[in-house]
Amino acid sequence: MRRETGRSFSASHSIGILGGGLAGLSLAALLAEAGHAVTLYESGELGGKLGRLEVGGLTFSTGPSLFTFPGVWRRYLAVLGEADGLDLQLLPGGLGLHHTPFGTVPLPPGHPLSGEWDRYVALVRPLRLHIETLLTTPPRLSDPAFLKASAALGRVLGSHLTAERWTDAQRFSPLLAHALKTHALNAGLSPHDAPALYALLPALIADEVSRPAGGMAALLDELIRLCQVRGVRLRPHTPVTGLEGSRATVQLRGETVPHDLIVSALDPARRAGLSGKTIKPQARTVSGMAIYAAFADAVPLPATSIVAPTSFATFRQAMRANALPPDTLALVHAEGRRLALLLTVPATGQRQSLTDVWVRGQVARAEAVLGVPGLLDSALAVHALGPEYYTALGTPGGSIYGAANPFWRAGPFHPQPYRVSKRLWQVGTAVHPGGGIPAILGGALIVARLIQQKGDC
Ligand SMILES: Cc1cc2nc3c(=O)[nH]c(=O)nc-3n(C[C@H](O)[C@H](O)[C@H](O)COP(=O)(O)OP(=O)(O)OC[C@H]3O[C@@H](n4cnc5c(N)ncnc54)[C@H](O)[C@@H]3O)c2cc1C
Known part of the structure; x- marks a missing residue:
């Protein structure tokens, strides 16, 4: 079911990807599909935060537990010309029962708050396709799709820029407001600091939240398969010990590998460390x-x-x-x-x-x-x-979504620093706003597209 994708430059380039979490793997398949020779270096097992863990004879998927915005996954598969092999199952109860100091509410609800919920959904749900566009489109003012989606989001958000402010402005009951505000944590921040977009999430995702029939780790298996069938050279247990971005050279233990281009799917602080640089310490998400x-x-x-x-x-x-x-x-x-x-x-990294x-x-x-x-x-x-485990995967303090940008520098309107230097790009949790699976897949789509368009590696 593979199809040829249009290429803006014909030569196959050698591209090295640092980090084999969901970001590195999803980008590797896209770049290989575009005809490049891709090698992916991962210090441990492939998957990063998403993996498998045996406890008491049962297998658990670690890390993400909710698959949201399946439309982004479908857009990702469409670029690869692949059918959906995940068999996503809707989660019973949607986003679940929210227990707040004001009472308990299921989202989506089936009880007296339904009227309020319906008003909220009527306002927000029409944005779903626009948000998918923002998640998957390079943030450029010259792009009509980006502009249209941004304008639609802007109309719903108005002048309320944080999740706290937007929710309060809707004058919901304290129960629904508190439940909605918990979803600011999808940005890894409290509702006072999270962009208002995060208060819209429950309406956008509640009726689509799902999980692969084989558990979340089935997503990892599928991404590995998508890489393998495209000839990506996957190198687990191969830590990158140094990086020369200007020459696109990767140092491994006892080996130096030149590439035409490097993409880091690591936290920017860890990536800088590999180049012998330091990044000013920043506030962190949780x-x-x-x-x-x-x-x-x-x-x-x-x-x-x-x-x-x-x-x-x-x-x-x-x-x-x-x-x-x-x-x-x-x-x-x-x-x-x-x-x-x-x-x-x-995110203190403390055990x-x-x-x-x-x-x-x-x-x-x-x-x-x-x-x-x-x-x-x-x-x-x-x-x-705990945090010490996530720190070992490469994010300072074990923060789930990397540095905490203030709300005016976060979210889809803020152009991300996808390109660090001429031959060094970056992708992944700590780069793309929000950082969950949809942002990871969307970020991979954006970076793959930008690399193809630049064509000068
Ligand atoms: C507890 C938890 C719950 C979550 N729940 C959800 C959820 O319900 N839904 C959702 O969408 N998202 C959720 N997320 C977020 C989601 O899991 C992450 O956004 C995603 O897995 C991050 O992928 P990544 O590739 O950017 O980073 P990572 O998975 O951190 O991958 C980075 C990789 O780089 C490797 N690495 C580091 N240093 C080197 C080096 N020097 N050389 C080579 N490799 C290196 C690491 O070993 C790691 O494999 C959750 C996360 C956590 C931790």
């Missing part, structure tokens, strides 16, 4: 502590539950001070005998243990709110991945 637990019987919880912080102002204050908040956001997924519980923590008082307190709080006290203690086996 990190997480992901707890995976296997049980003897099915976990008695809905597919997704969100336990919101009591006060976003207090939460923000703690994150900014790199301190643990009195209560944090807990995202809970239950699937058969598997439970995944993600606690939001500041958190399951026996730490704060962790125990947050788990107990989530269990109490969900009506399952002592649940985790009854697990057959538990394993946690």
Whole structure:
């Protein structure tokens, strides 16, 4: 099912990609499809934050748990001329039950708040295609598609620039407003700091949120396959130890490899470090502590539950001070005998243990709110991945989405620094706004297109 893509320059170039997370892999397939000889260097296993973990005899997918904006995935596949091999299944209950200090609300709802929800959806849902366009189109004022989509988004956002301000301006009930604001965390920021776009997310994604039938790691398998059939040379367990961007040369242990072009799919701070440079330390988006637990019987919880912080102002204050908040956001997924519980923590890189008082307190709080006290203690086996794990993957402090840009420098309107120098480009979580799977795939589409258009590597 492959098709020829138009090429703006005919020669095949040698392109080295640093980092084999979702960003590196998704870009590698696109560049190979365009006819380049692509080599991808990954220091550990392919997949980065998305991987597989055995706990108590059960296999868990680590990292992302919600597949959103499937339209972006379809656009990605269309460029490759591939059919969708993921078999995406809608998640029962959509974005799940949101537990707030004002009560509990499912999103999308089926209860008395439906009227308010319908008003919100009517305002925001027409933007879905425009947001997909913004996620996949180079942010250029000369591009009519970008301009049209930006104008549509601008009309809905008005002068309210942060998620907090936009939500408050809609005069929703405190319950719905609090639930919507939790989704600012998709930017890795509190609603006071996240661009207003993030308050629109629930309306945009709630009816499409899904997961591959084979679990999230099926996305990793599929990206690897898309690379392999295009002849990408995948080199896991091959850390890059140095980088000379101007000469497009990659240093490995005991080997120096010249390329025509390099694309870094690493955090910009790590990439700079490989060139012997440092980047001024920046504020960071949040990190997480992901707890995976296997049980003897099915976990008695809905597919997704969100336990919101009591006060976003207090939460923000703690994150900014790199301190643990009195209560944090807990995202809970239950699937058969598997439970995944993600606690939001500041990106300090500090190891958190399951026996730490704060962790125990947050788990107990989530269990109490969900009506399952002592649940985790009854697990057959538990394993946690925290900020130190994500730091080892290459992002300072283990921040999930890299540096925290202020809202006026974040989001799709801000041109990202895709090209660092003539022969060095970058892609991935810490480069493209938002950083989740849709932004990763969209960023790969954008960078592949820009590289093709520049044609001067
Ligand atoms: C707990 C958690 C939950 C999440 N939930 C969601 C969700 O529900 N939905 C969603 O869309 N997104 C979610 N995300 C975000 C999503 O997982 C990430 O945006 C995405 O996986 C990042 O991909 P990446 O390739 O940019 O970065 P990474 O996965 O970090 O990949 C970077 C790679 O570079 C490698 N590397 C580093 N240094 C070197 C070197 N010197 N040489 C060679 N290789 C190197 C690392 O080993 C790593 O494999 C979540 C993330 C986390 C951590």
